[in-house]
Amino acid sequence: MAKDRDEDYAGPLRRIAIAILALVLAVSFLAWRIDSPRVERFRSAFIDRFVPTFDWAMVPVTKFLGMVEGFQSYVRIYEQNQELRRELQQMKAWKEAAVQLEQQNAKLLAQNQVRLDPKLTSVSGVVLADSGSPFRQSVLLNVGSRDGIVDGWATMDGLGLVGRISGVGHTTSRVVLLTDSSSRVPVTIQPSGQKAILTGDNTAFPLIDFLENADAVRPGDRVVSSGDGGVFPAGLLVGQVLQGQDRRLRVRLSADYERLDFLRVLRSHPAEQLQDAGPLIPPPPQVLEEEAKGGKDG
Incomplete structure (x- = not known):
């Protein structure tokens, strides 16, 4: 109700x-x-x-307009920040590319500064891949038979001897490193002049075998190729002697195996060898005539 x-x-x-x-x-x-x-x-x-007393009624509207303007300003700042982040990422990528180019340039300059026999010429190649394994250590180059590469030629980086060519294709070739277990290189240890064989054992520090007099060798001695057997040209820098944990003499290689980007293949040709003894060279005819006259006078 x-x-x-x-x-x-x-x-x-x-x-x-x-x-x-x-x-x-x-x-x-x-x-x-x-x-x-x-x-x-x-x-x-x-x-x-x-009407003048209505200012209080306009305060919410004014605040709201200020909030809208502040939000628009924040959106603009956020977009600018994102653009700056993208530009920073691009600059980092450019910096990384510049550092890599600087390193490659330094390695190429180092290769040009290696002092070699003036008779030796070389071909520079880029390392395509590292096909090393626990049982075989080698790399591939982008130069082959079309560039005149021949099996057995020595390869160097900007610091020292790296290995030898073992396998040549038309556009690529394989380089067996000094650390490979199949590598055997005759070397000379300076300043003592001791002859030895550098033997790879799949470690970073190859062994020194068949040393004539171990007492004449000290850690830090310079190791260069001896040229014996015609395997490598003589005088190529290999590294320095060190004593391993097993008390055996080894070599700290001068080549930077961790950054093999470019290699220099040395064109070396075997020295001409005389197989047969030639005939005796007779004296000039004038000497024979004088000797004959002297015999008659006697």
């Missing part, structure tokens, strides 16, 4: 409120549209009295 009474009073009150609001709006509209000096003064007084 009470609920029905509330509904009975709510309907008329709602209609009365709507009518009053419509009346107020209509009067305000008419008052605002009436073209009269008195009404104009009333409008001016109303604006001067109430």
Whole structure:
């Protein structure tokens, strides 16, 4: 029953409120549209009295506009930050490429500074792949028979002897490293001049075998190729003598095996050998005539 009474009073009150609001709006509209000096003064007084006090009502709008501008500024800063990050990544990539080019240039310059026999010429090649394994240590070069590469030729990096050519294709060739177990290179140890064989054993420090006098050799002595047997040209830098943990003499190789990017293949040709004894060279005819005359006079 009470609920029905509330509904009975709510309907008329709602209609009365709507009518009053419509009346107020209509009067305000008419008052605002009436073209009269008195009404104009009333409008001016109303604006001067109430409009300045509406600043508090504009505060939320002003704050909201400030938030929108701040968000737009943040979006612009974020986009600029992302662009700077992308440029930084590109600069890092360029820096890495520049460092690699600098290292390659240094290695090529080091190869050009290696002092070799003037009779030796060389062909430089790029290391394509490292096909080393626990049982075989070798690398591939991008030069082959088309470049005149021949089996057995020595290869060097910018510091020292690396190995020898063992297997030649048309466009590639294989280099067996000094550390390979099949490598045997005659060497000379300076300054003592001792002859020995550098023997690879698949470790970073090859062994020194068949040494004539071990007492004449000291750690730190210089090791160069001896040229015996025609395997390598003489005088190529190999490394320095060191004593391993097993108390055996080994060689610390001068070549940088961890960064074999370029190798220099030395063109070496075997020396001409005389197989047969030639005939005796007779003296000039004038000497024979003088000797004959001297015999007659005697």
